[in-house]
Amino acid sequence: MIVEQESILVKTLCRLLVPFIQLFGLYVIMHGHSSPGGGFQGGVILGSSFILLTIASGIDEVKRRFSLVALTNLTSAGVILYAGIGVVCLLLGANYLDYGILPVVTPRSVGMLGIEVAVGITVMAAIVSIFHDLITFE
Amino acid sequence: MIDFAIGHFNVVAYVVLMMLGFYAMTAKTNLVKKLVGMNIFQWSITLFIVSLGAKRGATIPIILRDADHASSDATVLEAALYVNPLPHVLMLTAIVVGVATTGVALALLLRIHKQHGTLEEDELLEKIRSSRNPLVPSR
């Protein structure tokens, strides 16, 4: 059970840093195409921003902002989005997960962007969920 | 012998790391130390397979833009200029599987500690053997 930090300097600095870490994690996911990065790396950075918030402000504050129901739903939503992109390609006439048939300008690139976002969501929610379960066990 | 060690220094270094993890997994009696040894073992294998794809004088596997040509998006595409990307891809999967395994192992260790009160292997074996569970063969 992690309670709130007593030192106000540590608490304020950690809470100031968290939005910048989340912005950087989103940047790493979105720029997986042309620089090192991608779904797994950005998802772990996003998850670790929530872990830093837990260390600074206590587990009750994070549970107030990001409920357990939302965590479990997000874990499954990422896997369903990934498989759903494959099923959309199947319904449009090509093989499963064959992105060449999507009706956008550069179909393979847009399909890959959707895949990376789905993987990032699942990895973030899984890491925060495992951390929360390990903390609140008595 | 020495030129084997110099030409294949990645084999020697990662076999040493792997054997450190192997010794921690077998010889230590605390369960957390065994888990750390398993983690060291898995990371040494990951780094070894990534080092198998290295090429002399090559750069990271992201396609370079050629600034000398007239058009702005001319790309340089020689196979000897880029590091082999296939071990990197396979080891991304291996890293994530390692994280998942460590998470589940830590959860199991929490339950074992709550039920038996200890995390030493010999005390645990004594407690399980004398617990009158019909599924456990007692001495």
Added chain:
Amino acid sequence: MKYLYLGMTGVTGLLLIFGSLDMPAIGDPNSPASRHVSSRYIERGFAETDVPNMVTAILADYRSFDTLGETTVIFTAAVAVLLILRTGRKRG
């Protein structure tokens, strides 16, 4: 007992080094790992997909089925930790 484990570790390490005596030297561009399919990924990866990062192109386009299995693995790990640790016991 510790000397038995030390001996086992030493024997396993020597066997591993003995098994890798025939491997190509580090940094060799003609090694068998770098020739067959990875040169195809490097030379034709940018023309077929539109993505400069070769690792993301292989992970999300050529081998996207393995990445689907990978995502299922981390989802299963989160569910397994939930099943082991959430007992639903009320406090107090």
